Amino acid sequence: MEQNEIKKLLQNVADGKISADGALLRIKNKPFEDLGYAKPDFHRKSRQGVSEVIYGAGKTAEQIIGISQSFAKHGQKDILITRLDKEKAEKINSEITLKYYDTANIGIIGSMPEKRVGKIVIATGGTSDIPVAEEAAVTSEMLGNNTMRLYDVGVAGIHRLLAHTDEIMTARVIIAIAGMEGALASVIGGLADCPVIAVPTSVGYGAAFNGLAALLSMLNSCASGVSVVNIDNGFGAAYQASMINHMGGLNE
Known part of the structure; x- marks a missing residue:
C-alpha cells in the first residue's frame, strides 16, 4: 500500500466508513509474493517513499518480466529497471511495453512522474563519465526531481565549470x-552551499585502478559537505539526492 492509500484508509476509520479490524486486515495484506527466484516487495513505497527498483544485471529477461507482472498485479504500474542491457530490454518489450534509455542502461515500465520538485544538478568531469551520469539523471527524473545536466565540466578546463556558477549556487543537491x-x-x-554527492567512475588510465x-x-x-557512493553507482547517488531533495515537505 502507498502512503496516500494508508492515510485515506485511516481517515475512513476516523469517519466510521470502515472498522478498525477491517483496516488492519487491509494493512496486513501480504507484503510480498514468493516467485521462487524473487520476492517482490509491495510495501516498499509505504515504508521508504519509493517503490522497489529492479536491478537488471544477473537477472534473465523472463525473471524481470515475472517480477514486473507481480508488481503490476499489486498496483505498481511505474517500474524502474537499472543495469539493463539492450538485448534483455528488447525481450521484455515483446511482453510488456518498456521505454529503454540506452546510454543509462535503464528501462522504465509505465511513465515518468509529471510533477517534479526542487533541483538536482548532475555534473561530470568528462564525456566518458556520461553513462554513469545518465543512470543518475534518469533515476532522478523517475523519482520526481527537476534534473539539470552539466556534462564535461572537469578540472582540466576549470572555466567550463565556472561558467555554470549560477546553476551550482541554486541547486538543492x-x-x-x-x-x-x-x-x-x-x-x-x-563552491556549493548544498550537499554534494560524489560518484567515482572507472574511467582512467592504469594507475586509476578502475575508479x-x-x-x-x-x-x-x-x-565540507561531500559524501561519496561506490564506483559507477549513479543510481545510488540519485536515490540519495532524491531523498535530500524531497525532505521537509518540498512542494515547489
Whole structure:
C-alpha cells in the first residue's frame, strides 16, 4: 500500500466508513509474493517513499518480466529497471511495453512522474563519465526531481565549470561524477552551499585502478559537505539526492 492509500484508509476509520479490524486486515495484506527466484516487495513505497527498483544485471529477461507482472498485479504500474542491457530490454518489450534509455542502461515500465520538485544538478568531469551520469539523471527524473545536466565540466578546463556558477549556487543537491583523479567533487564542494554527492567512475588510465584512485580522492576531499557512493553507482547517488531533495515537505 502507498502512503496516500494508508492515510485515506485511516481517515475512513476516523469517519466510521470502515472498522478498525477491517483496516488492519487491509494493512496486513501480504507484503510480498514468493516467485521462487524473487520476492517482490509491495510495501516498499509505504515504508521508504519509493517503490522497489529492479536491478537488471544477473537477472534473465523472463525473471524481470515475472517480477514486473507481480508488481503490476499489486498496483505498481511505474517500474524502474537499472543495469539493463539492450538485448534483455528488447525481450521484455515483446511482453510488456518498456521505454529503454540506452546510454543509462535503464528501462522504465509505465511513465515518468509529471510533477517534479526542487533541483538536482548532475555534473561530470568528462564525456566518458556520461553513462554513469545518465543512470543518475534518469533515476532522478523517475523519482520526481527537476534534473539539470552539466556534462564535461572537469578540472582540466576549470572555466567550463565556472561558467555554470549560477546553476551550482541554486541547486538543492549536486551529484559530481568523475574518474581519473576525481577532483571535480572537491572543486564543486568548495563552491556549493548544498550537499554534494560524489560518484567515482572507472574511467582512467592504469594507475586509476578502475575508479579506486577517484574513490580514495573523493573520500579524502577537504571540501565540507561531500559524501561519496561506490564506483559507477549513479543510481545510488540519485536515490540519495532524491531523498535530500524531497525532505521537509518540498512542494515547489
